[in-house]
Amino acid sequence: MAVLACTGEGRARDYLRVFHKEKELSDQRLPVVTVPTTASAGGGGIGPQCLALYEAEEALVPLHARDLAPDLAIVDPTLTVTLPLQAERSMALGAWSVCFDALLCGSVRGVLANLAMADLILRGASELGRGLGMGSGNDKGETKRRHLAQGSVAAGRLLRLVKAPPIQSLARCLAPLFPLATYSQLAAVLLRSYLAVLADRRQQGELGGEAWNEALLLRMGAATCSARDGPGANGGGLLEMAEWAWEESQKAGLRSLLDYRALDKETKDAEALAGQVMSVLALFEVEGGPALEADVVRDVLEVSLGT
Incomplete structure (x- = not known):
């Protein structure tokens, strides 16, 4: 499961459109990298900004709604504004x-x-x-x-x-x-x-x-x-x-x-x-x-x- 640490669904889809073409999504899946998942120092918790991307369903779901605790994520470039x-x-x-x-x-x-x-x-x-x-x-x-x-x-x-x-x-x-x-x-x-x-x-x-x-x-x-x-x-x-x-x-x-x-x-x-x-x-x-x-x-x- 790939995780987007981002400011909302719109920003997440913007991110995917900019960095991953549809072909790349199907052929290579999404890259992941360890990042803080909240704006708190160290990023130990899960906040409402964190969305999980379920690739099979092509759906973005708030992480806290599923009670998940992943440690891998993709960085939304806009996230660094608020961190x-x-x-x-x-x-x-x-x-x-x-x-x-x-x-x-x-x-x-x-x-x-x-x-x-x-x-x-x-x-x-x-x-x-x-x-x-x-x-x-x-x-x-x-x-x-x-x-x-x-x-x-x-x-x-x-x-x-x-x-x-x-x-x-x-x-x-x-x-x-x-x-x-x-x-x-x-x-x-x-x-x-x-x-x-x-x-x-x-x-x-x-x-x-x-x-x-x-x-x-x-x-x-x-x-x-x-x-x-x-x-x-x-x-x-x-x-x-x-x-x-x-x-x-x-x-x-x-x-x-x-x-x-x-x-x-x-x-x-x-x-x-x-x-x-x-x-x-x-x-x-x-x-x-x-x-x-x-x-x-x-x-x-x-x-x-x-x-």
């Missing part, structure tokens, strides 16, 4: 994470020899980055919404093509272990870990094609340059962290990029943190949470921890 800044950035970070997950998952499995896939990843991340970097003034609002919407659509198509471990699910899974950490800090840690794995695989010759270079990795990081929890030290741009991670990955042999001390003051060594993380992943699998690619996640954690 608070934090929720807007959370939405864009969710779409960006799909692009980055596709990059990692594709590199691991060797499916990115198709440069069209690489272009889709880079285009999605770049559009989101452009939108995030713009202000909310009247002269920029329409352009900003277009960038965010186009990036989200690209992310949705990737989600259909590549099954990847969702960075957001893993971050939320780990969050209880690190009460001192904000969500953006956890996302930044995973970003650094992913960069380390990608750089490692690239050095070993497992990434092919001219698209895989330093500029690509840095542009992926640039897509989160404005993703932050709020003003001050708790958030901060992730572009600088992406640049730092790339430099450090070369200096430090692509190891030990996870700054666990910044997350948990009681954790003094990587081995202890690795045990905590693996325990959480074990619970995650047993309790039937979102399907994480366990081998990929473990690979990421092992490389980032230097184990």
Whole structure:
């Protein structure tokens, strides 16, 4: 089931008409991407703005009327007008994470020899980055919404093509272990870990094609340059962290990029943190949470921890 987070049925149908021709609807189905489903920060609830699109019936039904709780949605570009800044950035970070997950998952499995896939990843991340970097003034609002919407659509198509471990699910899974950490800090840690794995695989010759270079990795990081929890030290741009991670990955042999001390003051060594993380992943699998690619996640954690 596809879900439209939008301002009403008219806007939903406008969205479908603009971004999906009738042929595309029947051939490819709708792309989906994780976004907040209400205007509240974090988007944990279901509000009257959320409509479920039942494709077989071609009917739009308010989500709250069916008592459903989906976690996948398509972004209506007009939604960013009413979203608070934090929720807007959370939405864009969710779409960006799909692009980055596709990059990692594709590199691991060797499916990115198709440069069209690489272009889709880079285009999605770049559009989101452009939108995030713009202000909310009247002269920029329409352009900003277009960038965010186009990036989200690209992310949705990737989600259909590549099954990847969702960075957001893993971050939320780990969050209880690190009460001192904000969500953006956890996302930044995973970003650094992913960069380390990608750089490692690239050095070993497992990434092919001219698209895989330093500029690509840095542009992926640039897509989160404005993703932050709020003003001050708790958030901060992730572009600088992406640049730092790339430099450090070369200096430090692509190891030990996870700054666990910044997350948990009681954790003094990587081995202890690795045990905590693996325990959480074990619970995650047993309790039937979102399907994480366990081998990929473990690979990421092992490389980032230097184990």
